Amino acid sequence: MAASLSFLADPRQWFIDLKTAVFAKARRNEVMVCGIDADFCEFARVSHSELVQASRVEHVSFHLSTGYGTRRIGASLTLPTEIREAKLLVFHELDRLRAWLDSIPEDPFFVEWSDVSESAESSMVLATPVESFYEDFRKISSDLDVVGLYASGPMMSGWATSIGHFHWTATHRYFFDFSVYAVGDKAAKDFVSGPSWDKDSYAGKIARARTTVDVLARPPIAVPTGKLRAIFSAEAVSDLLSLSCWGGYSARAHLTGDSPFERLKKDQKRLSDRVTLYDDLARFGLPRVQDQGYLRSDRFDLVKDGRMVNWYCSPRTAKEFGIHHNSAASGESPGGFVLDCGEMQECDTLERLDTGLYVSNLWYLNFSDRYQAGVTGMTRFASMWVENGRMVGPIEPLRFNDSLFDLLGDKLLALGDTQEVFEHTSTYGHRARGGVACPKALVQDLQIVS
Numbered sequence: 001m002a003a004s005l006s007f008l009a010d011p012r013q014w015f016i017d018l019k020t021a022v023f024a025k026a027r028r029n030e031v032m033v034c035g036i037d038a039d040f041c042e043f044a045r046v047s048h049s050e051l052v053q054a055s056r057v058e059h060v061s062f063h064l065s066t067g068y069g070t071r072r073i074g075a076s077l078t079l080p081t082e083i084r085e086a087k088l089l090v091f092h093e094l095d096r097l098r099a100w101l102d103s104i105p106e107d108p109f110f111v112e113w114s115d116v117s118e119s120a121e122s123s124m125v126l127a128t129p130v131e132s133f134y135e136d137f138r139k140i141s142s143d144l145d146v147v148g149l150y151a152s153g154p155m156m157s158g159w160a161t162s163i164g165h166f167h168w169t170a171t172h173r174y175f176f177d178f179s180v181y182a183v184g185d186k187a188a189k190d191f192v193s194g195p196s197w198d199k200d201s202y203a204g205k206i207a208r209a210r211t212t213v214d215v216l217a218r219p220p221i222a223v224p225t226g227k228l229r230a231i232f233s234a235e236a237v238s239d240l241l242s243l244s245c246w247g248g249y250s251a252r253a254h255l256t257g258d259s260p261f262e263r264l265k266k267d268q269k270r271l272s273d274r275v276t277l278y279d280d281l282a283r284f285g286l287p288r289v290q291d292q293g294y295l296r297s298d299r300f301d302l303v304k305d306g307r308m309v310n311w312y313c314s315p316r317t318a319k320e321f322g323i324h325h326n327s328a329a330s331g332e333s334p335g336g337f338v339l340d341c342g343e344m345q346e347c348d349t350l351e352r353l354d355t356g357l358y359v360s361n362l363w364y365l366n367f368s369d370r371y372q373a374g375v376t377g378m379t380r381f382a383s384m385w386v387e388n389g390r391m392v393g394p395i396e397p398l399r400f401n402d403s404l405f406d407l408l409g410d411k412l413l414a415l416g417d418t419q420e421v422f423e424h425t426s427t428y429g430h431r432a433r434g435g436v437a438c439p440k441a442l443v444q445d446l447q448i449v450s
Helices: 009-024 083-101 128-140 199-216 234-244 250-253 315-321 346-353
Strands: 031-047 050-068 069-077 118-123 147-161 166-185 186-194 226-232 277-280 299-305 336-339 354-360 362-369 372-378 384-387 390-394 399-403 412-415 422-423 435-438 441-448
Touching: 009 031, 009 118, 009 147, 009 166, 009 299, 009 412, 031 128, 050 083, 050 128, 069 083, 128 147, 128 199, 166 199, 166 422, 186 199, 186 234, 186 372, 186 422, 199 390, 226 234, 226 346, 234 336, 234 372, 234 422, 346 354, 346 441, 354 441
Parallel strands: 118 166, 226 354, 336 435
Antiparallel strands: 031 050, 031 147, 050 069, 147 166, 166 186, 226 441, 277 299, 277 336, 354 384, 362 372, 372 399, 384 390, 399 441, 412 441, 422 435
16 A cells, blocks of 8 residues: 555654655665655636636655765656555666765765654645635735736655654745736736735735825836935845845855955944844744754844854765854755834835835845945836835836845834734745745835936
8 A cells, every 4th residue: 555655644653654665775875865745736827807827736855865974966856646656666766876876075074964854844825726825915905917927835844864864844935926917017016925824914905005106197207316315115125134144144155255244244344232133943844854854943143133043064064174063954044034123104104204215126136245245236116216204106216226235224213013924935956945934114315226
């Protein structure tokens, strides 16, 4: 019976059966590692508020590595969900890797596995089928011109070694990334996500979009260059925070001079005392085990009251640079990135801004001066000009040049009192895990250059 087991029937047992069969082939002193990332997701595309495409994807990514001591070789492959077919493919890949192993040099920075450990975490909820999502969607927004992508379903990760490690994580996540079109190229972009479809959250975002769409129909306003007050929406803040992850909190990036936050780590710069940043694995249903079997804490503080208090240091980086590691994954970057809230209430946001920009979305964002944490970006979608606490009209896309040290430092006047959650939306290879949770931000002297 086990020989015909399908991943769909019992994913955890399927992984146990597969890794047991593979590890049974281990030779003396050979250490094997098996890992999977799997997702069974329902996707739906809507256009002009009509369901134009619905599909289901069942995907199992498998990683196998083997070796002796510090000589290691590995490969990744996509597996069928039927166990017998999966075993045949993995056995064939194992033979291929072994044939190449002797030609692989020893890795001087390879770190032996952690002490043997086991864990199993599950935060599964009842999935919302596309039909139920679309029924709610029609009731809430059928009179609007909405385009978007909905994805929902279980996501699973497993990691095991032939010396006894076994870790399993299962969760359920969804997102609906959508835009409400007004006229021409003007649209109000928004996002809902979380463990399971939340029609009330979507209804709240649509109510906000209705107000925005009315303003978008007005003639666009020319914005002068120079320094302006601005509100960054939570989605725009999430983009700024995501950019900071490009080496900002990586020990390797700091030690090789490639981190935009090098001076923050050296305490030569400080962010606003309003800024507290941390990684929250549990909130996003992420596995605690990293790629060498070390267990990470559910919460990992990075910036506390404007000061950098930690960086990610993987075992490999620690060995190469002769320092202590903190069980970080090899990517040395946040998985579930969180910015703590402030005291600015939603109903007071525009009043606190008074006159300036409301930046709802960033079309482009990149570093312009990495050492200074300098960034350049462009607005898009429903960015507005605000006067005396009221939205006057849309603005044409514009470019700003500034610094994360300033936008999250002296220029930061307030943070919103409510976080919004932005799950990663990439589906390249498999659904991306993790995301960002953050509030809006009010800043002064945003440097507009064109």
